[in-house]
Structures are given as structure tokens and as C-alpha cells.
Amino acid sequence: MQGFSGINKMALAAAALAAVAAAPAGSAELAVKPTLADVIKASTPADWRPLDPDNTMYLELPAGRVVIEMAPVFAPAHVDNIRTLVREKYFDGLAVIRSQDNWVVQWGDPDEINRRPMKTAKSSLTGEFTVPLKNDTSFTRLPDRDGYAPQVGHSNGFPSARDPKSGRAWLAHCYGMVGVGRDTGADSGSGSSLYVVIGHGPRHLDRNITVVGRVIAGMPLLSTFPRGAGAMGFYDKPELNVPIAAVKMAADVPEAERSKFEVMRTDSATYKAAVEAQRNRGGPWTKVAAGHIDLCNAPLPVREQK
Amino acid sequence: MQGFSGINKMALAAAALAAVAAAPAGSAELAVKPTLADVIKASTPADWRPLDPDNTMYLELPAGRVVIEMAPVFAPAHVDNIRTLVREKYFDGLAVIRSQDNWVVQWGDPDEINRRPMKTAKSSLTGEFTVPLKNDTSFTRLPDRDGYAPQVGHSNGFPSARDPKSGRAWLAHCYGMVGVGRDTGADSGSGSSLYVVIGHGPRHLDRNITVVGRVIAGMPLLSTFPRGAGAMGFYDKPELNVPIAAVKMAADVPEAERSKFEVMRTDSATYKAAVEAQRNRGGPWTKVAAGHIDLCNAPLPVREQK
Structure with a gap:
């Protein structure tokens, strides 16, 4: 969900290097910050509930x-x-x-005609x-x-x-x-x-x-x-x-046939960080941080238990 | 786009009548207002551009x-x-x-390897x-x-x-x-x-x-x-x-193979009415008018020329 990079990974790496080397005049690059993926990676079991x-x-x-x-x-x-x-x-x-x-x-x-009856x-x-x-x-x-x-x-x-x-x-x-x-x-x-x-x-x-x-x-x-x-x-x-x-x-x-999903607890500090990672994205891909997040754009992380 | 009615039109008509006859106590029905479809229907050729x-x-x-x-x-x-x-x-x-x-x-x-060259x-x-x-x-x-x-x-x-x-x-x-x-x-x-x-x-x-x-x-x-x-x-x-x-x-x-679409002029009074029809929907289906519209929920009417 992070960007619009092409699929050529070498070009991507080259572009990333180029961006560091040659930020356009007058437009300071945003500092690199933890991404949503980083926040999820750093979460602890207590941040999730089944x-x-x-x-x-x-x-x-x-x-x-x-x-x-x-x-x-x-x-x-x-x-x-x-x-x-x-x-x-x-x-x-x-x-x-x-x-x-x-x-x-x-x-x-x-x-429409023969509605299924309820019991x-x-x-x-x-x-x-x-x-x-x-x-x-x-x-x-x-x-x-x-x-x-x-x-x-x-x-x-x-x-x-x-x-x-x-x-x-x-x-x-x-x-x-x-x-x-x-x-x-x-x-x-x-x-x-x-x-x-x-x-x-x-x-x-x-x-x-x-x-x-x-x-x-x-x-x-x-x-x-x-x-x-x-x-x-x-x-x-x-x-x-x-x-x-x-x-x-x-x-x-x-039990064996159940899907084992966990959702991130939305009352956790980790969730707050996850939202902030989206509200104010860091560089280098992002050039302007939104400074705001719409309720429906707030991420709701889900993971499958192994 | 107007609602979530079932597909049984007779039941729908009956429900509409019932709603008029028996609005739940304490919840006044919203007045019926022009819908987006009504506004589009009442538009004039000047409200559209090719x-x-x-x-x-x-x-x-x-x-x-x-x-x-x-x-x-x-x-x-x-x-x-x-x-x-x-x-x-x-x-x-x-x-x-x-x-x-x-x-x-x-x-x-x-x-990824052999990129198509540009001329x-x-x-x-x-x-x-x-x-x-x-x-x-x-x-x-x-x-x-x-x-x-x-x-x-x-x-x-x-x-x-x-x-x-x-x-x-x-x-x-x-x-x-x-x-x-x-x-x-x-x-x-x-x-x-x-x-x-x-x-x-x-x-x-x-x-x-x-x-x-x-x-x-x-x-x-x-x-x-x-x-x-x-x-x-x-x-x-x-x-x-x-x-x-x-x-x-x-x-x-x-010309004969072109798609002939017109879009509603967004600087027209009709467009203003179209947005208002969505911002504050009338009854009977709608029970609470939103009183607000998100930019991305504002309708952008398009029609095909005959």
C-alpha cells in the first residue's frame, strides 16, 4: 500500500538513491519515518486480539x-x-x-415470489x-x-x-x-x-x-x-x-477448520502509531505529509495466526 | 444509488405506504425532497457539456x-x-x-527487462x-x-x-x-x-x-x-x-466510433442542487439527513448523448 513504484526493482533502487542525491531545489525531502509495515512489525502480542x-x-x-x-x-x-x-x-x-x-x-x-421461510x-x-x-x-x-x-x-x-x-x-x-x-x-x-x-x-x-x-x-x-x-x-x-x-x-x-485471524487493538499505543504512520508519512517516496487522516482511511491491521 | 430496498417491488410499495402511515413514535419522517435523479431529470441542455x-x-x-x-x-x-x-x-x-x-x-x-522504447x-x-x-x-x-x-x-x-x-x-x-x-x-x-x-x-x-x-x-x-x-x-x-x-x-x-458522453457543469445551479440532494436527502427512505458531503461523495453526473 506504500506507493506507485514500477515493478523493476533495480530502477526503484536507483531512483531511491537518485532522490537522496538530488532532491529538487526548494523542496526538502521528508525525514524517513516508521511506515505502517514497520509499526506492525514492531508490535507485541498484547497489541492484537483474536x-x-x-x-x-x-x-x-x-x-x-x-x-x-x-x-x-x-x-x-x-x-x-x-x-x-x-x-x-x-x-x-x-x-x-x-x-x-x-x-x-x-x-x-x-x-422474489417464494421467499424462504424463517424458523x-x-x-x-x-x-x-x-x-x-x-x-x-x-x-x-x-x-x-x-x-x-x-x-x-x-x-x-x-x-x-x-x-x-x-x-x-x-x-x-x-x-x-x-x-x-x-x-x-x-x-x-x-x-x-x-x-x-x-x-x-x-x-x-x-x-x-x-x-x-x-x-x-x-x-x-x-x-x-x-x-x-x-x-x-x-x-x-x-x-x-x-x-x-x-x-x-x-x-x-x-477448530481445525477455523480461520485464525487477529486484529490490532485500536485502543493500543501501537495502533496510535499505526494511524500516525499513515497520517504523516515520512519520505523518501512521500513528498508532502497529509497531516490528517480520514476515518475511513485509518488502517485496521489484520494478521493470520500461524 | 438510492437505497437498500429488496427486489420485490410490491413489498417495497407496501413498505413505503406503511412508513407514511406509521412513522415510529418520536421520529418525524423527513420531508420528501428532489432526489439526485429528480435534479438530473429537471436539468436543461445548458447544464451539460460534451x-x-x-x-x-x-x-x-x-x-x-x-x-x-x-x-x-x-x-x-x-x-x-x-x-x-x-x-x-x-x-x-x-x-x-x-x-x-x-x-x-x-x-x-x-x-521488466526489455522496456518498450518511446519515440x-x-x-x-x-x-x-x-x-x-x-x-x-x-x-x-x-x-x-x-x-x-x-x-x-x-x-x-x-x-x-x-x-x-x-x-x-x-x-x-x-x-x-x-x-x-x-x-x-x-x-x-x-x-x-x-x-x-x-x-x-x-x-x-x-x-x-x-x-x-x-x-x-x-x-x-x-x-x-x-x-x-x-x-x-x-x-x-x-x-x-x-x-x-x-x-x-x-x-x-x-466520429461514428466515438463515445458521446456529456458531463454536468459543476459551476451550474443545477450542479449545486445535485450536490444538495445528496448532502441532505429527503424522506421517506432516509431518516437522518447527513448535513454534509465529503468531496469524494459529491456526485459527478455523466450521461450518454443519444
Whole structure:
């Protein structure tokens, strides 16, 4: 993620040397600083946490597994209902039915007429668009200002926003965040159709939709589906739908078959350094440090346990 | 782009009626307002301009044509050099060599050893990362605040930023913007390798790279390439490279074979209304209007002439 170097490594090395030797007149080179990769490399085990199998969902697609971490603090009823749907095998055999460029990919029931019945899961829930501030006990604020909310930062690995005046907190629509499709009614969603952001963070959806989690691994599987030609990117031909083999809670998968991911703790000093490495990049490639980071550009490091 | 409705239109209509009849207690429904689609529908021919064939480039891929509008005001030497490269047929037979998730897709010469020679084009140029404010005569400022720059808005259809204090203006790294790959040296790029943003706008690249234009049509062709498994998303196997049939200036293509796109004039009252329709969406689907728009979320309407 560091730059736009060509693929000729010798040319790259030569260019790096040249840059040191001949910085353009009047433009001092930025000091070399730890990069995000350096910060991650210097992290300690205490900077990371494993995923909780009870809050981790596997979306098994033909091309592989998508790992989603759910955020029960922000959407307790929806996360609970999604767990129930997963355990009812509601999603198994359904499909990815929508892919809209710079917007979202969405899955659910492709059959408009004969909707798959639910067993014990609820077919609609009260929207959980925001929660009381006090529910979100793990918020670490970014110093950067934001246009959409008075305060932004991270809550245990999820990008979040809050308004002390209204006393509410909510998850932010950044790349890879997972939300609950709904109809016009605020209370018309259930979690039976979920979407993932695959473009520039549509933050104007914040506080309008229940956000239930984020994709930890497998984004490239979701983001590269052909875009749908129907309205709002829905596939206009049934054969374009991408079948879902199964959706499983990690807790229900034998230990040996689980994906072993860890996420960096966003309340750690290491995470603060990781963000700073992106907010104010050092040289030599970077010529001007941004001095700011957008919430949705803040890195959320993930690593696979060996 | 309006919502997350299911695909059952009867259910949708029913839900819309239900929403009017039974708005949740304590949450007044937002008034219905013109949507972006309404604003576009009500526009007049004067709100649109055609693309200038001398500043329009066609990237012909196996799956179709990508149309790129270039911005000579912001990168005169690079746009000139790219035109020269195109007319030398430099790009014809080269390839898309990189696709990095939530970042960029990039094309250029896949052959690290035997680089394709240039004829009259220059192999490196002084970086055009910013231009004097006075060069950008068509800036229309957004009222919204931005974390990366003192002022943001649009310059003749391109998202741009500026700093009155430094007296400089520059194009912003939003989804679909086209930039010039470079090595470590600020002056190491030429336009022979170009990239397009396919994720959340990496605005920290602003003022660090020469931005030459934006994709007007064909983003879904670029954004859905399989992500590369090599470092920085480069394809690690030559057979994954996507061949470029040809790159052409629209001016060199017979009129009948040209793509006929128009873009909305960003200095028009209609454009102001288009942005406002997104900044403060009306009901019934939207429950909370954002009251703000991020530069990279501002719509840039394009239409195909009949």
C-alpha cells in the first residue's frame, strides 16, 4: 500500500538513491519515518486480539471464505437474529444478488415470489441505527476532524462516530463495513439480506441503517463481482447470482477448520502509531505529509495466526 | 444509488405506504425532497457539456472501452506527453498489471527487462503535483469542510482542492481519478504507467502524485479485475495481465466510433442542487439527513448523448 513504484526493482533502487542525491531545489525531502509495515512489525502480542468465534461469521462462496466480525455492542438484536438465521441455515443456498460499482455488494434471497421461510428468526426488527454513548465503552477518539460527526474513532476495531450532544454512537460506513438491507420502513430489516461497502465510504448512510460488522478477510472476493446491470446494481439475470454455499458461525466450525485471524487493538499505543504512520508519512517516496487522516482511511491491521 | 430496498417491488410499495402511515413514535419522517435523479431529470441542455475529443482518451480493453477525461489545466506537460504516447501507440499491446483492493488498478509495460522504447515522448517529467491557484479559473467551492485541504470543490468536473495561503491548487484522489505512477523521485513519472483509484479516496496521495484526469465511463471494467497476489497488488503471473488492445485519443477516432458522453457543469445551479440532494436527502427512505458531503461523495453526473 506504500506507493506507485514500477515493478523493476533495480530502477526503484536507483531512483531511491537518485532522490537522496538530488532532491529538487526548494523542496526538502521528508525525514524517513516508521511506515505502517514497520509499526506492525514492531508490535507485541498484547497489541492484537483474536476474533471471538461467537461473533465471527463465515460466508462460504465458490471462490473462498469471507470472514466477518460482528459488532453486538452496536446492534445487539440484529447480531442475535443473524446468528439465529445462520444456525437455521437460512443463508445456505441463497446468493449474492447485487453488485453496484463504488457502492455495495449484497446477498439474500434471490427468489422474489417464494421467499424462504424463517424458523425461529424474526423477519423484522427495530432499527439499531445508533446506540447510547454509554454502551460503547471502548471508543478511542481520532484527533482528526470529520464532516459527518462531532467525534470519530474506533470502538474495539470498528470505525465509529458519536455525538456527545445527542448522547448517541454509531458505526461508520467505511470500506468493508457490513450493513442490514431494509425497505423504506426503519424497522423493516432483519439481517436476512446483508450488504458490504465496496467503494468510497457512503457516510451519509450512517444513522440510517443498522451496521452489524466488518469484513476481516476476503474483501477481494466481494469487491470483484461483475457489477449488476439491473436497477441499483441488482443482477438482471438469475444465472448471474453467485450462490452461497453456506454461512456459518465460527463457533460452530471445528477448530481445525477455523480461520485464525487477529486484529490490532485500536485502543493500543501501537495502533496510535499505526494511524500516525499513515497520517504523516515520512519520505523518501512521500513528498508532502497529509497531516490528517480520514476515518475511513485509518488502517485496521489484520494478521493470520500461524 | 438510492437505497437498500429488496427486489420485490410490491413489498417495497407496501413498505413505503406503511412508513407514511406509521412513522415510529418520536421520529418525524423527513420531508420528501428532489432526489439526485429528480435534479438530473429537471436539468436543461445548458447544464451539460460534451467531452473535448482532444482531452478524451479511450482505453480499449477486452471487455470494452474505458473513457477518460484528461485535465490539462492541472497537468499540462503530462497530458501532453500522454497524448504523444497514445499517438506513438506506446500503450497498444501493453497491459493492466496491477489491481490492489481498496486502492488502485494500474497499467503499463509488463516487461521488466526489455522496456518498450518511446519515440518522441519524454521518459520522465517534472512532477505536476500542484498548480498555481490562478491557473484553475473554474473552481466552484463546496461549503463543506475537509480534513485534507483548506478548500475543496470542483474544477470543470474534476474534484479539486486548494490552499489560498500557499497559492496552490490540485486534483483530489477520489474514486475513478487517474494518476501517474512514479518511482521515488518526484520527477520520475512520465504518464507511461497510469493508475485509477478503485477504493476509498486515498487523499493522502494528494500533492504527491501528478493527477491527470478521471474515468467518465467504464469504471466497472477496471474495478472488478481480480486483485493481484504480488506486492502492492501487482500480478505475480504474466498470464494474469490484462492486455490493452489500444489506447486512442477520441480526436483520432472516426466520429461514428466515438463515445458521446456529456458531463454536468459543476459551476451550474443545477450542479449545486445535485450536490444538495445528496448532502441532505429527503424522506421517506432516509431518516437522518447527513448535513454534509465529503468531496469524494459529491456526485459527478455523466450521461450518454443519444
